[in-house]
Amino acid sequence: MSTLAIDAGALRQAAENSNAWPFEEARKLLLRLKRHPKEEVIFETGYGPSGLPHIGTFGEVARTTMVRHAFRVLTDDRIKTRLIAFSDDMDALRKVPDNVPNRDMMQQHLGKPLSRVPNPFDSRYASFAEANNARLRAFLDQFGFDYEFLSATECYLSGRFDRELGKVLERFDEVMAIMLPSLREERAQTYSPFLPISERTGVVLQVPILAHDAAAGTITYEEPETKERRTAPVTGGRAKLQWKPDWAMRWAALDVDYEMAGKDLIDSVKLSGEICRALGATPPEGFNYELFLDEKGQKISKSKGNGLTIEEWLRYASPESLSLFMFREPKAAKRLYFDVIPRHVDEYQQFLEAYPRQDARQRLANPVWHIHSGNPPQVEMPISFSMLLTLVASSNAENAATLWGFIDRYRPGVTPATHPELAALVNYAIHYFRDFVLPHKKFREPTASERAALLDLRDALSQLPPDATAQKIQEVVYEIGRREPFLDKTGKIKTKDGKPGVSLEWFNMLYQVLLGQEKGPRFGSFVAVYGVQNTIDMIDGALARSA
Numbered sequence: 001m002s003t004l005a006i007d008a009g010a011l012r013q014a015a016e017n018s019n020a021w022p023f024e025e026a027r028k029l030l031l032r033l034k035r036h037p038k039e040e041v042i043f044e045t046g047y048g049p050s051g052l053p054h055i056g057t058f059g060e061v062a063r064t065t066m067v068r069h070a071f072r073v074l075t076d077d078r079i080k081t082r083l084i085a086f087s088d089d090m091d092a093l094r095k096v097p098d099n100v101p102n103r104d105m106m107q108q109h110l111g112k113p114l115s116r117v118p119n120p121f122d123s124r125y126a127s128f129a130e131a132n133n134a135r136l137r138a139f140l141d142q143f144g145f146d147y148e149f150l151s152a153t154e155c156y157l158s159g160r161f162d163r164e165l166g167k168v169l170e171r172f173d174e175v176m177a178i179m180l181p182s183l184r185e186e187r188a189q190t191y192s193p194f195l196p197i198s199e200r201t202g203v204v205l206q207v208p209i210l211a212h213d214a215a216a217g218t219i220t221y222e223e224p225e226t227k228e229r230r231t232a233p234v235t236g237g238r239a240k241l242q243w244k245p246d247w248a249m250r251w252a253a254l255d256v257d258y259e260m261a262g263k264d265l266i267d268s269v270k271l272s273g274e275i276c277r278a279l280g281a282t283p284p285e286g287f288n289y290e291l292f293l294d295e296k297g298q299k300i301s302k303s304k305g306n307g308l309t310i311e312e313w314l315r316y317a318s319p320e321s322l323s324l325f326m327f328r329e330p331k332a333a334k335r336l337y338f339d340v341i342p343r344h345v346d347e348y349q350q351f352l353e354a355y356p357r358q359d360a361r362q363r364l365a366n367p368v369w370h371i372h373s374g375n376p377p378q379v380e381m382p383i384s385f386s387m388l389l390t391l392v393a394s395s396n397a398e399n400a401a402t403l404w405g406f407i408d409r410y411r412p413g414v415t416p417a418t419h420p421e422l423a424a425l426v427n428y429a430i431h432y433f434r435d436f437v438l439p440h441k442k443f444r445e446p447t448a449s450e451r452a453a454l455l456d457l458r459d460a461l462s463q464l465p466p467d468a469t470a471q472k473i474q475e476v477v478y479e480i481g482r483r484e485p486f487l488d489k490t491g492k493i494k495t496k497d498g499k500p501g502v503s504l505e506w507f508n509m510l511y512q513v514l515l516g517q518e519k520g521p522r523f524g525s526f527v528a529v530y531g532v533q534n535t536i537d538m539i540d541g542a543l544a545r546s547a
Contacts, residue, residue: 006360006374014360015073021330022063022370026070028285029258033079036282040080043068044259044284046247048088049114049132051097055308055336056262056292057136059326061085061145063289064260066327066370073374083147084254085140089115089129090152090240092195092204100128111203113240115153129153139310143319152246155253157237164253165234167279168193168245170214174278175245182271193245196221196232204240244268248275251284260286264299290329292336308336316432317385318424321345323371338436345385345425352376379421382411387529388429390511390520393437394530394538400426410529441516445546449485450509456480458539464532473532474524481506514542 006014015023029041045060061083068081090113096106102120106128109117114129125131129151137149155161168175175193183191192209196219210229211220219239220231232238241249250256251272261269266288273283291299313322321344325336334340351368355376363369368376388403397403400416403426407414416423446454457480464473482499486506493501511520515538520526527535 006363010360011073011364011374012076014364015070018361018364020070020365020370022066022070023074023364025067025258025260025285025287026074029067029071030074032257032282032285038255038257040082041071041257042255043081043083044086044251044254044256045083046086046088046259046261047133047136048091049129049136050091050093050095051099051132055310055313055322058139058143058310058322059289059292060260061140061147062143062323062326063330064258065145065373067258067260069370069373083145084150084256085136085145085147086150086152086250086254087129087133087136088152088243088246089113089127089133090156090204090237091243093117093128111201113153113197113202113204115151116202135310143323150254152240152250153237155250156235156240159235161249161253162235164249164279165241166214166217167252168241168249169212169217169219169234171278172212172214175275178271178274178278179242179244182267191242192219193242194219194234194239195242196230196239197237198223199230199232199238200226244272245275248272248279248283251276252279252281255281256284258286259284261288263288263290287331290331290333293333295335295337295339297335308338312338313341316428316435317341317345318348318421318428320368320371321348324348324351324367327367327370338432341432342385342389345428349379349381349384352379353381380419381422381425382414382419383407383422383425383529384521385425385429387521387526388425389433389437390515390517390526391530392429392433393441393515393517393520394526394534397430397433400430403429406529406531409531437517443514443516443542443545444512446509446513446542449483450513451543451546453480453483453486453506453509454513454539454543458536458543461527461532461536461539466532468528468532470522470525470528472524473527474522477510477523477527478502513546514538 033041043064045064047057064083068083072081092111093106093109093114096103096110100106100120106117106120115127117128119125119128119131121131125134133149133151140147172193176191179191179193180188190206190208194209196205196207197203198205200223205221205224207221207224209219209221212218217233217235218231219234220229222229240246247268251259269286269288276283293299316338321341324347325340325344348368351366355363355366355368356378358366391397391403391406395402395406404416407422414422457477460476460480461473464476481502486503488501488503493503495501507523508519510523511517
């Protein structure tokens with residue numbers, strides 16, 4: 001790990017004045033503690049296991065962890081903190097997800113708590129919720145998050161929520177007064193904060209509560225099919241709360257100080273906050289983050305499975321690149337699809353390389369400080385991810401050995417043993433190329449003027465020594481591109497020698513014709529790694545294809 005520690009005094013001063021969003025959030029908690037002093041601050045994230053865990057679920061834990069660390073820095077770690085990852089696995093299965101096996105079997109259990117729906121995947125876990133909870137925990141453990149996992153089912157059954165459930169029953173009318181104005185008239189006619197769980201069918205019932213007895217701790221309802229009147233306790237897993245009252249009850253029961261939520265839940269946060277106050281507790285601090293969108297700009301849904309899964313991102317890129325995606329602009333809507341991965345891989349490395357050159361203020365604004373809880377590693381990455389992708393595309397590499405051959409020629413002595421992070425990047429690049437680049441690879445034929453330019457580039461490269469530097473190669477590439485139709489006509493591209501600038505059309509053409517892709521890394525750097533003669537051969541191949 002890095003030895004580039006920040007002096008304690010400089011760190012505290014920089015933290016108090018940092019405008020990085022985790023520090024802005026942490027300062028809210030400092031003000032909260034002044035109003036409501038306590039010995040331990042509780043952070044919470046919620047997870048609904050109605051579908052497979054997706055990256056948005058991970059994002060809440062990653063972002064909350066960043067706020068927690070910022071708080072610890074601001075308080076010199078004098079106040080205990082705890083992060084609860086809470087699973088709402090008592091929620092009813094309302095719809096069978098599109099992306100799970102054995103859907104017909106699951107259809108038979110609609111309406112039951114997720115923790116009582118059989119596991120459709122395999123026999124390792126008893127229920128659908130337990131299987132999804134395990135997947136989430138495995139991933140959080142892989143990232144090294146410090147958290148305590150809690151299950152709604154366990155909390156309801158163990159009695160951990162009994163006191164607050166009793167309060168909801170005692171203040172039934174207050175809770176109803178908060179909720180009813182937010183409901184449609186038809187829904188308001190039958191609404192109750194409590195949802196009994198049928199002894200006969202095991203289904204979570206959406207039925208009117210005919211009577212409630214706070215002293216006895218019971219509710220009375222009618223079984224919808226048999227019309228039988230039943231009285232049941234609200235404890236012991238015999239009932240659960242509607243989700244807004246449930247959220248409020250949980251905040252009160254667990255004494256939660258901080259929880260963030262999606263922008264689509266702004267009104268729900270307000271209502272739950274009012275109910276929390278009605279229960280005699282203070283709702284937590286937090287903020288509303290923007291939602292992740294799929295490739296079509298639609299909101300990502302667990303049940304639809306239209307977003308990236310955790311496993312998919314990690315097939316193509318490092319965990320740290322995913323953390324960078326989460327850190328950036330949490331209040332801006334962002335596309336979360338495969339094409340955002342390469343940029344975040346390379347920019348993570350750029351932030352990492354910049355860190356040693358920065359002062360304390362700049363370091364606390366650097367994403368890697370937050371991703372690595374103030375102690376980012378020092379990692380040398382001789383070749384960028386975008387460069388590796390281009391090398392794979394140009395050589396159609398089917399194995400890592402081919403890529404390491406190029407790397408060894410460019411940087412002798414760099415091996416998988418000396419640079420394990422680069423070795424991981426090589427494997428990511430091969431996976432990404434096979435799954436996303438190769439299926440869409442399409443070479444275009446050069447025009448007559450482009451063909452002439454490629455011939456001239458071939459001849460110019462043939463005059464260079466095999467060990468020509470990337471800078472020298474780039475100068476040759478620029479010189480050949482100083483011709484129509486590639487001259488810059490905007491006047492925005494300035495050159496040191498006063499020669500005409502070269503537009504991006506020149507470089508785009510090189511990648512489209514030679515590699516069958518729209519763009520790539522700096523072309524001179526690519527040639528230096530790929531090899532001058534290999535590049536000449538590639539130009540010959542492209543010209544032969546279009547002859």
